Amino acid sequence: MSEASLAMIDSIADRIRTARTKASLTQTQLADELQVNRSAVAQWERREGGTHPHLRHLTQIAVITGVGFEWLAIGRKAASKSAGESSAIAQNAFERRCLKALRRIAPTRQLLVVELLNELTENVRTK
Known part of the structure; x- marks a missing residue:
């Protein structure tokens, strides 16, 4: 789907479904990532008689699927994130689990994890 055609999606239900399918996720996989029931995702994707996700879930959907929050929430701006933005989010299920x-982890220990990762990647670069 082109960026122009993505901008034409009117309903939040359709934008959630489009973001999920572009990320190659099933409703069950997205629900697991969000720690909600699959039926919640199904309700969010229903045009008529559906419900809308909480703001926290909408933010998580944008991060998980790699789409812009503003596009997902109200349909404005580009659907996909810029290269700079997308490098700051998890690229796959393994990275999401790591995040x-x-x-x-407590913030002070998070620094230790980052230092460990830097040390591990430094060793790889020098070999």
Whole structure:
């Protein structure tokens, strides 16, 4: 789907479905990432009689699927994030799991994790 045709999607339900499918996720996979029931995702994707996700979930959907929050929420701006933005988010399920684990660690220990990762990648570069 082109960027222009993505901008034409009127309903939030359709934008959520489009973001999910562009990210190659099933409703169940997205629900697992959001820690909600699959039926919640199905309700969000229903045009008529559906519900809207909480702002927190909408933000998470944008991050997980790699779309711009403003496009997802109200349909304005580009659907996809710029290269600079997308490098700051998880690129796949493994990276999302790592980020979730990192967020559960105390901030001082997060610094230790970053230092460890830097050390590990430094060793790879010098070989």
